[in-house]
Amino acid sequence: MTRIGVVIFPGSNCEYDALAGVTELGATADFVWHTETDLSGYDGIILPGGFAHGDYLRPGALARFSPVMDAIARFSADGGAVLGICNGFQVLTEAGLLPGALQKNRGLTFVCQPTTLIVGSTRSVLTAAATRGQELVVPINHFSGAYTCSDETLAELERDDRIVLRYKDNPNGSRADIAGVANAAGNVVGLMPHPERAMSTLLGSADGRILLTSFVTATVTTS
Amino acid sequence: MNYFVIVDVTLREGIADPEGATIERALPALGFTGVTNVHAGKSFRLTVDAPSEAEALERATSLAERLLSNPVIEDSVARLG
Numbered sequence: 001m002t003r004i005g006v007v008i009f010p011g012s013n014c015e016y017d018a019l020a021g022v023t024e025l026g027a028t029a030d031f032v033w034h035t036e037t038d039l040s041g042y043d044g045i046i047l048p049g050g051f052a053h054g055d056y057l058r059p060g061a062l063a064r065f066s067p068v069m070d071a072i073a074r075f076s077a078d079g080g081a082v083l084g085i086c087n088g089f090q091v092l093t094e095a096g097l098l099p100g101a102l103q104k105n106r107g108l109t110f111v112c113q114p115t116t117l118i119v120g121s122t123r124s125v126l127t128a129a130a131t132r133g134q135e136l137v138v139p140i141n142h143f144s145g146a147y148t149c150s151d152e153t154l155a156e157l158e159r160d161d162r163i164v165l166r167y168k169d170n171p172n173g174s175r176a177d178i179a180g181v182a183n184a185a186g187n188v189v190g191l192m193p194h195p196e197r198a199m200s201t202l203l204g205s206a207d208g209r210i211l212l213t214s215f216v217t218a219t220v221t222t223s
Numbered sequence: 224m225n226y227f228v229i230v231d232v233t234l235r236e237g238i239a240d241p242e243g244a245t246i247e248r249a250l251p252a253l254g255f256t257g258v259t260n261v262h263a264g265k266s267f268r269l270t271v272d273a274p275s276e277a278e279a280l281e282r283a284t285s286l287a288e289r290l291l292s293n294p295v296i297e298d299s300v301a302r303l304g
Contacts (some may be wrong), residue, residue, distance in 0.1 A: 056289070057291070058293055061290065061293065063288075078275070094293065099295075100295060101293050101295040101296045103238070103239065103241075103296060104241050104242065105241070106239065106241060107241060107245075108241045108245055138273065146239070148296055149295070150240060150295075173239065173241075176234070211247070
């Protein structure tokens with residue numbers, strides 16, 4: 001059975017939701033404290049939402065120096081599946097494992113609402129089970145979620161089919177409506193929306209299951 | 224020898240600055256007219272123990288690029304305080 005580690009930084013707050021999400025989809029999951037340096041035995045790693053290290057300086061700026069980040073860099077270089085959700089996405093960009101940066105939202109507005117996402121690419125551990133062009137309703141909940149990158153990076157992302165999710169109606173000023181991107185190999189993905197909060201129609205949407213099913217399945221095939 | 228160093232971090236040219244824009248829009252309401260190009264940034268004050276001014280600035284520049292700023296969207300400048 002696939003085993004997923006959910007990293008907890010001081011200030012993470014979505015770790016239980018992420019753990020429950022992948023567990024419901026058949027994975028075994030447990031928490032990984034941010035000082036951990038050994039990720040052997042894990043098939044996939046999730047960096048959950050929250051405010052790692054209080055988001056002091058910039059979201060993710062201090063978390064990238066947590067000991068677990070070196071281990072995650074090695075894990076991902078070996079092909080391991082890594083998913084950063086919201087604050088986890090910010091941490092992955094600060095750590096240089098994903099390109100670009102997340103800035104304060106356009107208009108300095110905190111956004112907390114369901115959003116419609118369009119699957120831009122299925123070449124990633126997060127979107128393999130979806131279809132290109134598919135619309136998914138997944139909530140967002142952030143202040144610094146405006147994706148920013150250079151012209152060169154944007155061209156590279158588009159050319160290499162790495163923009164995995166785009167907003168249908170851009171809620172935060174993200175460049176090119178980007179909601180989530182992957183690394184070149186497709187095994188590291190970050191997104192601002194919260195798929196772990198879209199696990200049941202009773203709570204508004206079950207579309208997050210498609211994304212997390214991709215991730216859980218991917219960890220089986222990469223391990 | 225202790226050197227007092229100030230590091231200024233500002234958004235790079237062309238990067239959206241919603242804080243600066245919001246401050247600029249608020250100024251006329253307070254009666255401040257003729258103020259444009261408002262940019263928000265951060266300022267850090269450090270005491271650096273180093274053998275020389277040049278080395279103190281070099282260390283501050285290095286840590287500014289590695290931690291205090293995100294070079295993807297921000298520029299940093301270290302100067303003696």
